Amino acid sequence: MNDTAVTAARPAKPVPAGGYLAPLAVLLLIFPYIAPAYQTIILSYGLAFAIAAAALNLLLGYTGLLSFGHAAFFGAGAYAAGFVAKYLHVESMELFLAAGALSGIVIAALFGIVCVRYTRIFFSILALALSQVLWSLAFKLFWVTGGTDGLRVPTPTLLGGVIGTPADKVTFLSHQYYYYTLGVFAICVGLMWLIVQSPFGQALQAIRDNEVRAEFVGIRVRRYRWIAFVLSGMFAAVAGTLWAPLNGLATPEALYWPFSGEIVFMAVLGGFRTFSGPIIGAVVFNYLKAYAVGRTEYWQLLLGVVLVILVMAMPEGIMGTLARIGRRVRGEA
């Protein structure tokens, strides 16, 4: 059995994103005006998941750790919004986000202490098992969490009411809330991009590529893994908080381990060796799932087959494959 870490292969030269960014940004900005409301709402979901997938990739693509427990953070972020609304009687989105980010940090800090002592499969399984602790609590402590009914997340006020909230929820979600989500998405992705390009990011990649050498270059491997874990958990929780008002409800499903699998699926679909891969993957996966659920009751079968094909034939994902095609077209190796 090969011991090489999942990311220690030839690096994919990133598809030059610069050229695509501007038109993409324009498209995202005018989207509510060129597409029907329900499409915009679907895209909002996609953007929230994109933050979660990018967060996962901080660990996977850049630090070499595959977490099968990220639902814990996403769900925590969602429930944080619900708790803040229910127990503090607050409806400010900023407070929701702050609570979400804080929950992500605290939970990831705790889980991380345990998880980063391990690598490879043990790490993945441990993350899974710990995330189930949260799920089981949400499931069983129904008088606090609403159990399987979930916890209601009311329509939040954005920027303290500066952005007005129209009475019609659909309009709200497809306009004001969409732009808010876009803004949070841009900030989160921007921060994560800075992180991976920074000296800290270089250290993480070194840990991914050669743990022993990283140690002997003076990097405190375990500590940095933990920090990456906490950052990853924080951003994933923010994603969950963003998702909650869209869903209207924080439910145990958001904490259930197969959902962690979906987040991994998104990252792998888009290509976990690039920065933009998981983001693209999340949006595509979201559309894929929405399409599949709408067409057939056997949507899990469809998704499962896609994943199997992905792993067997296209492990570098969408962006990786595009990069490969690009190289061939340009006549490089």
Place this chain on the structure above:
Amino acid sequence: MATLVVQALNTAVYTAVLFLIAGGLSLVYGVMRVVNLAHGNLYMLGAFVMAWAAGGAAASVAPPLLLLLLPVAGVIVGLVGAAIEPTLLRPLYNRAEEYQLLLTFGLLLILEDLTKFVFGPTPLSASTLWSAFGPISVLGSDYPAYNLLVIFVGLVSAVLLWAFVYRTKFGVMLRATSQNRKMAVSLGINVRGLYVLAFSIGCLMAGIAGAVIVPVQGAVLGMGVDALVLSFVVVVIGGLGSLEGALAGAFIVAVVRTLAITFFPELELAVLYLMAAAVLVTRPAGLFSRSSS
């Protein structure tokens, strides 16, 4: 006193089922270093096959004969495993182990819907089989006789498995391969065939677990996903790759669960997962593992 007997027996039942599922998972890992996230869904498949067969044939066949369906269900699931390993798992052995997790997760999704497709979206029951055995008096308390059968199946399986791994020629080759694959190949052992066999046995165990417990609790979509995490807890505690560990781990988990249900029902599951984490932190190799299977 009565409840103590009942609780103890329930614990034994739970141990038996957990051992079968987790033991299969552990065996596969021990021999092949594969973690199969779809393992729980093979347990579910066994449950559905049994429930469908026993439920369908219940009216016309005497209950004791229906028990013959147990190994049949197990074998069917084993055959599914024999189909999966060479086609989907073998290509991944030369790649990073994380890809197995991804692929078997895809398999999980596929099996979930295939089960729904073949057996329908509603839960299936084989409770008539369960009630047909009636209660039996154990140390003064009435206890379902079928449950005792489950304990019996668990015991027999443990013994058979132990004999197979430690007393047969196959078992020797199995253990040799798990310790040192390259050496095994150079000794002329047909490692490929061995892998198919090991994986099939692991699936068979999961299938039997599902089949034997289904008269007690029914077959429901999603039961596999639940069961998987529990079996992870068992193998983490007992040590991945060790059959004795799977048995010990199953017992510990069963005991803790029974205690938790009695005293802190809300924390039942949380306690188990926390226990797994605690074991991983203190004794990462598991409480009972050795370096080989």
Place this chain on the structure above:
Amino acid sequence: MAQLLAAQGLRKSFGDNRAVDGVDFFVEQERLVAIVGSNGAGKTTLVNLITGLLTPDEGTIVFAGRDVTALPVFGRIKAGIARSFQLVNLFDLMTVLANVRLAVFTRENKTHQALRLADRDREAEDEARRVLADFGLADKWNVPAGGLAQGERKLLDVALAYALRPRLILLDEPTSGVGTREKSQIMDRIESVVRSRGLSAVIVEHDMDIVFKYSDSIVMMHEGRVLAAGAPGEIVRDERVATILGRTAAR
């Protein structure tokens, strides 16, 4: 000359195997010490003990007057001990420049910076380029480390350790896997860099010609113990050494 490194009574066993069995090992300031011995003599284990990859079962290690026996790897690096590896250990996917620059980042305590662009750090890049120039790798700066020839990889491995500005550098077979002529080139490079900065170095080496040409003193290990230690001239005259060398040569 003050002692930079004083390791005493070191013992390390792996099960029944007494890899290092009561070793006293000293390195003076600005000296190049060679450790020689047949395979399995315990040379690499000794290096691992000094650099912190392993903790000794018994014994102490004092570096620059400070007891570092219990110090973890990063602590020893901060104290001034760095190493290269027998089997070349690099960040193969990163460019040569990025490899060295990383060591510069850690030395300058910049690795916690998460919101600055690494590529914009002129200072670190210039320092990394200087190190590359010292090792003759300047023109390969943009090549992924995995794409270098073996001799260049060996040099880069040493450069990574050197970029940490250690006071003691331990090199585990820095010329292995390389042709004879290249061996001298590599050792010339290493020696000039080490001497010019006043570093002390410990070199594990099999090639006795190299050992005699470059080292100030030689420590010969055999079956986990130090058999003989001293200047090259003395060692050559030592009978036990000659026997071992003869045996090694005959193999």
